[in-house]
Amino acid sequence: MSNKSSTQSFPSVQVVVLVATAWSVVALLFFLLFSAATSDEGRPAWYTITTYVLENMSFLGAGYLCFRNWRSSQIVSGGLVWLSIGLGMFSYSLGNLLLAYWEIGLGNSPEVSPGDLFFILTYLFLGFGLFKAITSKQLNLAPLQWMIVAGMAAVGIMIATLFAPSSANAATPPAIVRAAPSPQKLASPIASPSLQPFTAPAVSPSPAIASPAASPVASPELVSPEPATSEPVSPEPISPEPVSPEPEKAAKEVPTWAIALENQLTPLASIVGWLYIIGDVILVVMATTLLLAFWGGRFSLSWRFIAAASLSYYIADLWFNYATRYIANYETGALPEVFWIFSGCLFAIGAALEFDLSTRRRGARRRA
Numbered sequence: 001m002s003n004k005s006s007t008q009s010f011p012s013v014q015v016v017v018l019v020a021t022a023w024s025v026v027a028l029l030f031f032l033l034f035s036a037a038t039s040d041e042g043r044p045a046w047y048t049i050t051t052y053v054l055e056n057m058s059f060l061g062a063g064y065l066c067f068r069n070w071r072s073s074q075i076v077s078g079g080l081v082w083l084s085i086g087l088g089m090f091s092y093s094l095g096n097l098l099l100a101y102w103e104i105g106l107g108n109s110p111e112v113s114p115g116d117l118f119f120i121l122t123y124l125f126l127g128f129g130l131f132k133a134i135t136s137k138q139l140n141l142a143p144l145q146w147m148i149v150a151g152m153a154a155v156g157i158m159i160a161t162l163f164a165p166s167s168a169n170a171a172t173p174p175a176i177v178r179a180a181p182s183p184q185k186l187a188s189p190i191a192s193p194s195l196q197p198f199t200a201p202a203v204s205p206s207p208a209i210a211s212p213a214a215s216p217v218a219s220p221e222l223v224s225p226e227p228a229t230s231e232p233v234s235p236e237p238i239s240p241e242p243v244s245p246e247p248e249k250a251a252k253e254v255p256t257w258a259i260a261l262e263n264q265l266t267p268l269a270s271i272v273g274w275l276y277i278i279g280d281v282i283l284v285v286m287a288t289t290l291l292l293a294f295w296g297g298r299f300s301l302s303w304r305f306i307a308a309a310s311l312s313y314y315i316a317d318l319w320f321n322y323a324t325r326y327i328a329n330y331e332t333g334a335l336p337e338v339f340w341i342f343s344g345c346l347f348a349i350g351a352a353l354e355f356d357l358s359t360r361r362r363g364a365r366r367r368a
Helices: 002-008 013-034 045-071 079-105 114-136 143-162 219-223 246-250 256-293 300-326 335-367
Strands: none
Touching: 013 045, 013 335, 045 079, 045 335, 079 114, 079 335, 114 256, 114 300, 143 256, 256 300, 300 335
């Protein structure tokens, strides 16, 4: 029985807090040191891969802890709440893996990728889980607290109008630039002024030639042109420079099935953009309500971390919507995206705290 209890409580809340805090600090230092180190070809591949690993590991760890709460019969807030939040964590991880495959594996960044479907599911699962957590507690908010919730909703809607999808103002998403032969390199070398063929200058008749008394023997010498100071050399024909095929080889060949799938998903770009915005508004309203509803009490600490995790997710999404709309050829991996990693770590801490408090409460009841 003790072995089963120790297995269910692994890892302990102290270990989770230490690991999540260390993971957040390492991620922040990594973004601070290397996010600005870009070249003409963009961010290096090792940097992009590392950012995806940092994000996915934080959300996978949070998903495991949420599923542990769901399987435990001692959780006070209910298993359905943590099942929904855990599904949101794993859905984000799966969407991130698909996006990483498209960006790193295929070297392409379409307007809509299959990963967007799982990101939208993340909003649905998180929104439902937070809603169930709020409704499980009898809300008795003061008028000022309701005004705060309404104000946050108004701010979210105002930001949504700024980032509303618009084909006229949207920034062009990054894409693979295929190398093409330059028209100047393929032009004929004769078109260059320095390579014009030599033409003998016209010689005007000398007065000695025009005179009928001139000696006929001297005529040929007078008719020939004056010798030039330097003998012109006729240029040899220059063949056009061959275009180096190296850029074309460097560009990744996107499979036909991936191009076909992108073409099918591209018409949904506007709808997907609106779903992201609506999901962000719902997320910030739920987080604000959580902070106000679970402000006091023994079990409020875990939900404060959950609310902070939701706000961190919202901040990262807010930046990403701004960057993809107003920054042309934006590449993932900017410094504000570290808030996604913070979000996964905060979800993990909140789930661990909830599990620890619930098991302590049940243990105290048994001893009583």
